[in-house]
Amino acid sequence: MPKAALGPLDEIIHPQARLAIMAYLNGIEGASFTTLRDALEVTDGNLSVHIRRLQDAGYIAVKKSFVDRKPKTFVTITKKGQKAFVDYLATLEKLLGTS
Numbered sequence: 001m002p003k004a005a006l007g008p009l010d011e012i013i014h015p016q017a018r019l020a021i022m023a024y025l026n027g028i029e030g031a032s033f034t035t036l037r038d039a040l041e042v043t044d045g046n047l048s049v050h051i052r053r054l055q056d057a058g059y060i061a062v063k064k065s066f067v068d069r070k071p072k073t074f075v076t077i078t079k080k081g082q083k084a085f086v087d088y089l090a091t092l093e094k095l096l097g098t099s
Contacts, residue, residue: 009095010088012057017042017050022077022085025060030076051075059084 013022020040025031031039037047054060059081063074077085 009091010084012053012059013084013088015050017046018054019088021047021050021054021075022059022081022088025075025077026082026085030074033073033075036075054081057081057084 013019017040021036024036024039033044033047033051036051037044040047042050051060051062055062058078061076061078063076065072065074
């Protein structure tokens, strides 16, 4: 099957850490920054960079607040992000010949 028939993989989601963030958030209400960091086993700096890229694309929303005078960051997937993730998986399935 020609590559053009498959469509391109979303370059925003494709890097491993961003794909892991999207997969983790898909189907749940959201997660705190620390929960994501611990679950994905990435550094604070690495996670921050990838969250910013996904946020800039409109795929996730970030809410910052204070709980007991401590900063808290909560991350959720947006409708646009859910659609992009589903489309990414569909393209990947076609590429792998599993659909």
